[in-house]
Amino acid sequence: MSNVKLEDIVSLCKRRGFIYPGSDVYGGLSGTWDYGPLGVALKRNIMQLWWKMFVDDREDMFGVDAAILMNQKVWQASGHVDTFTDPLVECSNCKSRFRADKIDLSRCPNCGQKDTFGEARAFNMMFKTNVGPVDDESSISYLRPETAQGIFTNFKNVVDSFYPDLPFGLAQQGKAFRNEISPRDFIFRSREFEQMEIEYFVHPDNWQPEFEKWVTLVHEWCDALGLPAESIHELEVPDDDRAHYSKRTIDFEFDFPIGREELLGLAYRTDFDLGNIQRESKKSMEYRPKDGSAPFVPHVIEPSFGLERALMAVLSAAYTTDEVNSEARSYLKLPSHLAPVKVAVSPLLKNKPELVEKAREVYRMLKKEFGAVMWDDNGNIGKRYRRQDEIGTPYCVVIDFETLEGDTKDTVTIRNRDTTEQTRVAIADLTNPGVLSF
């Protein structure tokens, strides 16, 4: 169980420009969140790390980016129109609605009245819309509730263009939408969120060893996010709880501040999806092995990563409190490759033009080299350090009077976020490997 309080993370995220409630000026829109400058940087760093690890660094992976709106036949064939539902109950006293499997049904969590819930009804979580100017059955579409189907529908296209060896995978990152009955716990359960999914196509006889390899890769991913191994738990989902298409599922859970909850899922989906597409589209989804053996419909292993849950886990793991010079400090001990700002550059005093000028020079040099570099001359130096600590900036570079003259001319201090130690380094060495390392 995490010792961090969710309120502390939510408040830091809002105060420092990571994450704001969606449509905040108009009173919000439940289940939606907007990312500010630091939030979007952190989110992109996670997405890029994922893409590097699972696509660019491998030889068996291909990226796709499918449209969010898809032909309604996709969602009929996949079973989402009929079965993508959560059980909904309504309190007969206060009319509040809840997901029946998430509450104690003997008493309404909102008004406290006893025995006010009737039978649960199946509530479909897809957002329905119409595509084009005619509002009839034929124009119905849905905002995709998962990115996976956009991968399956492109399986044949990619095989025709690239004819990859099996096993191979298709990877996609993008928005997904679910009309969750009760969005809650900050970004953990939202109505609009992002997924990073892989469909890994294998020979049906070979799914077990390939599944095991993905278990290991998921742990490597969690490690790259800086999540402590002891806060990751594998939950082997029992037969009765698994989605109907899955023959094996492991939910990877994380000790969030809200308790142990699903971070991501790994499922063996058999040939359920390609089989459905083949049946409904009447187009062959078979793969022809290069050795001339009999064609077959590949089976699929699906690691499904939720970006917001990864981000919330990263923030929870990084949130740290300690004492510096007998004062309490809270800071984000982010892995430096994920930090939204890599270096902050400051003149010791902002009313000394000679310091500011030199600091600007250093700032421009580092910005050119590293990109995510922030100019910070607000408040006194102690306040700047605290603010940069709070957003997880690994290094603060300060230009002081010693930079301008004497033996220390053209040197600056580098202050380390985690140790708060300062070292003096020549400006010319700042971009050398290992000096500021991310």
Ligand code: ATP
């Ligand atoms: P849950 O049981 O928590 O509702 P799920 O099992 O329905 O999740 P999947 O359909 O397996 O979730 O989706 C894959 C991943 O997408 C989840 O592991 C999670 O990281 C993310 N995800 C799903 N629903 C949401 C949501 N409403 N908000 C944020 N992330 C989500």
